[in-house]
Amino acid sequence: MSYEDFVEHARRHPGVLSERQRAELAAGQKPDALFIGCSDSRVIPSQITGAEPGRLFELRTAGNVVPEYAPDSASAEMATIEYAVLQLGVPDIIVCGHSHCGAVTALTVAGRGLEGLPALCCWLGTDGATAAEVRDPAVRAESKRHVRDQLRTLHEYPFVRDRVAAGELRLHGWFYEIDTGRVHVCPQAAEDDFLPL
Numbered sequence: 001m002s003y004e005d006f007v008e009h010a011r012r013h014p015g016v017l018s019e020r021q022r023a024e025l026a027a028g029q030k031p032d033a034l035f036i037g038c039s040d041s042r043v044i045p046s047q048i049t050g051a052e053p054g055r056l057f058e059l060r061t062a063g064n065v066v067p068e069y070a071p072d073s074a075s076a077e078m079a080t081i082e083y084a085v086l087q088l089g090v091p092d093i094i095v096c097g098h099s100h101c102g103a104v105t106a107l108t109v110a111g112r113g114l115e116g117l118p119a120l121c122c123w124l125g126t127d128g129a130t131a132a133e134v135r136d137p138a139v140r141a142e143s144k145r146h147v148r149d150q151l152r153t154l155h156e157y158p159f160v161r162d163r164v165a166a167g168e169l170r171l172h173g174w175f176y177e178i179d180t181g182r183v184h185v186c187p188q189a190a191e192d193d194f195l196p197l
């Protein structure tokens with residue numbers, strides 16, 4: 001596909017939804033979950049979950065990274081999370097990592113293309129020189145560990161922590177395996193491996 005194909009599809013897009021559906025969406029949104037996923041073109045939240053328009057509020061970042069809570073130097077990502085939780089009142093947040101993740105690979109393996117990408121290095125919190133022995137080119141174990149790290153960071157957001165404690169919000173860690181299409185879920189216990197969904 002090319003840009004021109006995208007234009008062709010966009011011209012046909014008004015017919016994808018009925019007039020009634022478009023009117024309902026125009027009236028407002030009340031999404032069922034905030035989905036925090038990687039910007040990777042192979043990880044499509046609505047395709048994985050089957051969510052119709054209006055059901056998922058999405059935050060997609062390089063490496064599905066959740067930045068540390070720092071309201072004095074707020075980022076677009078922090079603002080998006082704040083809006084989803086405090087304004088829209090989503091009852092669930094899914095942090096979804098994935099196999100074959102370029103960002104996790106760059107975080108884990110030395111010399112994996114971060115040279116000349118200072119903003120990405122800064123975002124991932126690495127100097128690009130980290131070296132580790134990684135046997136799995138799909139970085140499955142590393143990506144799952146990375147999801148746990150993001151969940152921990154997310155839980156440190158005061159309004160997230162408060163709502164979780166009040167039973168009004170649930171956090172979920174997912175791992176999407178690109179080569180099998182399967183989703184695995186992060187268990188409560190830190191020592192347990194992810195389980196098939």
Ligand SMILES: [Zn+2]
Nearest residue numbers: 038040101102
């Ligand atoms: Zn990724």
